[in-house]
Amino acid sequence: MKVLVTVKEVAEVEEDFEIEGVGISERYLEYDLNEWDDYAVEEAVQIAEADEDVEVVSVTIGPERSEETVRMALAKGVDRAIRVWDDALEATDLLDVSAKTRILAAVVEEERPDLVLTGVQAGDDSFGATGVSLADAIGFEWAAVVNALDLDSEGGVASVHRELEGGVDEVTDVDLPAVLTIQTGINEPRYASLRGIRQAQRKEIAGKSLVDLGLDAEAVETDVALTDMYEPESESDATIFEGSAEETATQLAEVLREKGVSAE
Numbered sequence: 001m002k003v004l005v006t007v008k009e010v011a012e013v014e015e016d017f018e019i020e021g022v023g024i025s026e027r028y029l030e031y032d033l034n035e036w037d038d039y040a041v042e043e044a045v046q047i048a049e050a051d052e053d054v055e056v057v058s059v060t061i062g063p064e065r066s067e068e069t070v071r072m073a074l075a076k077g078v079d080r081a082i083r084v085w086d087d088a089l090e091a092t093d094l095l096d097v098s099a100k101t102r103i104l105a106a107v108v109e110e111e112r113p114d115l116v117l118t119g120v121q122a123g124d125d126s127f128g129a130t131g132v133s134l135a136d137a138i139g140f141e142w143a144a145v146v147n148a149l150d151l152d153s154e155g156g157v158a159s160v161h162r163e164l165e166g167g168v169d170e171v172t173d174v175d176l177p178a179v180l181t182i183q184t185g186i187n188e189p190r191y192a193s194l195r196g197i198r199q200a201q202r203k204e205i206a207g208k209s210l211v212d213l214g215l216d217a218e219a220v221e222t223d224v225a226l227t228d229m230y231e232p233e234s235e236s237d238a239t240i241f242e243g244s245a246e247e248t249a250t251q252l253a254e255v256l257r258e259k260g261v262s263a264e
Contacts, residue, residue: 001051001053001054001055001114001115001153002054002055002056002057002111002112002113002114002115003044003047003048003054003055003056003057003113003114003115003116003117004057004058004059004107004108004111004113004115004116004117005037005040005041005044005056005057005058005059005073005078005116005117005118006037006040006058006059006060006104006116006117006118006119006130006131006134007033007034007037007040007041007058007059007060007069007070007073008033008034008037008060008061008062008119008122009031009032009033009034009060009062009065009066009069009070010031010032010033010034010035010122010123010124011024011029011030011031011124012029012030012031012032013028013029014028014029014030016028019229019230019231021229022093022226022227022228022229023226023229024229031065031066031068031069032069033069033072033073034119034122034123034124035119035123035184036118036119036120036121036122036123036182036183036184037073037118037119037122038119038189039119039182039183039184039185039186039187039189040117040118040119040182041058041073041076041077041078041189042076042187042188042189042190043117043149043182043186043187044056044077044078044117045076045077045078045190046187047115047151047153048077048079049077051153054153055079055080056077056078056079057078057079057080057081057082057111057113058070058073058074058078058080058081058082059081059082059083059084059104059107059111060081060082060083060084061083061084061085061089061095061100061103061104062083062084062085063085063090064085066083067083067205070083070205071197071200071201071205072192072200074196074199074200074203074205075192075193075196075197075199075200076189076190076192076196077190077196078203079203080203080204080205080206081203081204081205081206082107082111082205082206082208083205083206083207083208084103084107084208084209084210084213085207085208085209086209086210086211088210088216088217088219088220089210089220092220092222093225093226094125094222094224094225094226095220095222096127096222096223096224097127097129097130097133098133098222099219099220099221099222100130100133100134101130101133101134101137102137102215102219102220103210103213103215103219103220104130104134105134105137105138106213106214106215106219107208107213108134108138109138109214110213113177114153114176114177115151115158115176115177115178115179115180116131116134116135116140116177116178116179116180117179117180117181117182118130118131118134118179118180118181118182119131119181119182120144120145120181120182120183120184131144131179131180131181132144132179132181134179135178135179138179140177140178140179141174141175141176141177141178141179142174142178142179142180142181143158143160143162143172143174143178143180143181144162144180144181145162145163145164145181145183146160146161146162146163146180146181146182146183146186147161147162147163147169147183147185147186148160148161148186149161149180149182149186153176156175156176157173157174157175157176158173158174158176158178158180159171159172159173159174160172160173160174160180163183239255
């Protein structure tokens with residue numbers, strides 16, 4: 001059995017930053033594995049630990065810099081990785097859901113996984129649609145926002161709990177092959193051990209271009225474009241009270257009196 005996990009490197013912004021053009025200056029950014037994808041990786045690794053015949057493969061769309069993030073997934077137990085990038089992707093300001101879907105569908109066509117796990121969303125663009133869009137493109141069954149998973153690989157069925165609106169917990173069976181989008185909290189992602197980090201240096205990260213996947217530059221063309229980026233104006237500043245509990249209570253009472261709020 002093969003499990004394919006999609007992973008993404010996302011940028012974390014420092015508290016103070018500057019905007020250059022339609023993006024934040026690189027010197028204010030630090031990169032890490034997308035939080036939702038971390039849970040998807042952990043779920044895939046746990047599946048492999050329960051069945052020695054399971055291979056876990058990760059795929060990311062990102063520049064060479066992202067290999068550090070990919071190595072972290074490898075250190076946590078992923079067997080091998082695929083990184084898709086070339087000049088056409090480098091020249092693209094924003095990969096929308098359709099573009100990501102076409103690329104990932106080509107990887108699925110090549111890898112033929114039995115199960116695809118994605119994070120529910122990414123911490124940067126927050127589209128929250130790539131997993132379901134991928135399932136539709138490749139004709140797999142799917143379930144979104146999965147917060148519990150019981151996999152019967154021999155029976156070809158994944159029993160899942162889905163978190164729905166209003167606190168509703170839906171329990172359903174999904175036939176394999178399938179795409180599941182994983183919610184945070186489904187497990188407790190492990191820290192990469194020193195041994196795992198060392199082993200990750202010897203694991204394969206296969207670089208793929210669009211041509212390698214049977215695609216061309218048209219695959220990443222999109223009608224979505226970044227036109228502006230700015231810091232929203234704050235209508236009011238927060239007041240932070242400092243001191244002991246008694247001191248902060250006194251300060252709060254003074255502010256409430258100034259605003260005409262009383263205990264009566």
